[in-house]
């Protein structure tokens with residue numbers, strides 16, 4: 220399915236979705252959580268990604284963080300915001316690989332997804348067809364800065380105010 | 391009052407541009423109607439029964455005269471010459487055209503206003519005590535923290551697609567005028583034994599079809615940790631609040647299902663895992679915001695104004711008005727004055743553009759240019775010199791704004807109901823009007839004393855009927871409007887939910903039924919005892935008996 224990178228470009232997906240019973244010799248395989256232990260047990264030097272529901276407990280994944288190149292979080296509907304919190308928790312708990320949002324997101328959620336730690340968005344065909352790349356780029360830039368601190372994006376308004384205060388004091 | 395800096399200004403302008411772009415993408419088909427709906431709701435645009443409705447945020451109920459004038463202008467230019475104040479300190483226009491909305495948003499941005507998050511499954515406009523900074527019983531002015539939360543919750547990357555709407559109210563006073571126990575989060579400013587101020591956090595209150603009184607989840611949170619704590623609590627709710635049933639999706643249900651101890655444990659675990667220094671606002675930012683809420687330059691005045699006392703003695707009608715509409719002020723010689731938007735037979739909370747201008751003029755002349763909106767759908771002039779009260783009263787009379795009924799039986803809270811609302815099961819405005827007419831006699835109202843009637847047009851309870859001393863809920867039974875009456879609700883620090891008195895009534899039966907309840911009270915009260923206290927003392931039984939008796943008569 221179409222894959223949008225952090226810059227809002229549609230790019231080729233290097234991951235191959237693994238179906239149980241298949242050979243796992245593809246260089247980058249994306250597996251379900253159920254298949255993960257078996258695939259990890261027999262893996263060669265492939266990159267492994269796992270696709271999870273937005274309700275998964277982090278404890279179930281944390282032992283595998285180092286072995287995982289990618290975690291894909293399913294968004295069953297664009298209005299289901301659980302994936303944002305799960306991404307934020309995965310980043311906080313030390314996952315440094317690629318985080319992918321998988322589902323029918325809308326362009327207006329792109330900035331939120333990136334701020335919560337996602338690197339890319341995988342969309343159903345129809346949704347990607349309606350929303351060309353420029354919509355995502357424009358929507359992501361809707362706000363020059365926002366208020367919340369501690370999210371993965373340029374300096375928040377609070378931090379910019381603080382910087383201005385320090386500058387005023389030193390200047 | 392808070393004033394936007396360059397960042398706030400740019401943020402609000404960018405929000406308007408974003409909405410324009412969203413409308414364009416809807417029109418081009420890039421996003422579907424389903425996808426557009428939450429986007430327009432998060433900007434306060436509803437589709438009602440007859441038209442679109444635009445809900446404007448009045449953050450924590452603080453409004454400048456300049457802003458009120460702009461609302462008057464918008465009402466004239468894009469609506470039918472009036473606006474409607476809601477139970478959440480917002481203002482609604484009932485008749486704007488969708489294509490005019492971006493222009494209205496521009497006009498709002500010109501006076502530092504917006505419609506951000508006045509609807510949708512996100513953190514809503516923060517409400518506060520209407521007497522913030524004024525009340526004598528205040529530990530600290532809650533508006534700075536309300537403003538901090540307003541900023542923090544705006545376009546939040548993680549909490550904009552919550553299971554359901556999320557309402558926060560704050561108070562800094564001992565007496566709760568912000569109904570903090572019936573909000574998703576209620577925040578009370580408290581002092582600990584060491585003399586430091588901090589926050590008591592109450593969670594899981596709410597009305598709607600499953601009314602609940604909130605429970606304390608943190609009895610003392612140091613002020614500096616507020617944003618980190620809110621982030622932790624919101625994350626637990628966002629991840630674990632139910633999404634399978636919209637009627638069970640509010641945080642109150644999560645708290646109820648897992649228990650307050652378990653909820654607290656999850657929030658505290660999340661809070662402990664956070665790097666708080668990267669989330670909290672620094673002390674200087676908090677101080678920067680607080681500085682905007684410094685007291686206005688009051689003149690030095692004697693605590694008791696001779697002019698005011700003389701005017702009272704000479705004008706019984708003025709004295710009667712002042713007795714109920716004037717609230718003591720912490721500055722000597724000043725008073726806070728509530729302007730009733732509950733004229734006899736009028737629509738509760740409605741105000742014409744002309745009246746808005748009159749009120750704005752009075753605020754400029756007598757109240758340092760400032761007004762407040764109350765959750766009881768009235769306005770307040772927060773800082774009026776007692777010397778000026780008589781002049782203000784006369785001017786209010788000319789604008790048909792001098793109803794002497796604040797807190798009395800005709801100061802009725804009512805949601806828009808079936809006259810406007812697409813979700814309504816019954817009308818609420820005509821019920822309010824009929825009761826207002828029935829109890830119109832000012833002497834009788836005063837004799838009855840404080841008594842809050844609250845009316846909702848459906849189970850969603852926007853009229854807060856559960857916490858009305860007398861609550862009225864409009865339902866539909868076999869194609870007919872049917873009104874369920876509850877007794878003993880209270881939205882204050884003694885928060886309580888009313889009990890249902892009996893079977894539903896027709897609209898025509900409601901005034902007589904309320905009359906009966908009032909008669910029981912008048913016959914049984916102790917000297918100086920308010921309605922709600924008599925209900926507490928006697929219990930529901932004598933009222934129920936009178937209520938049912940009437941129904942038997944009606945049936946006979």
Ligand code: SF4
Nearest residue numbers: 805811814847848852
């Ligand atoms: S209580 Fe019901 S009828 Fe009244 S405004 Fe709310 S949703 Fe509409």
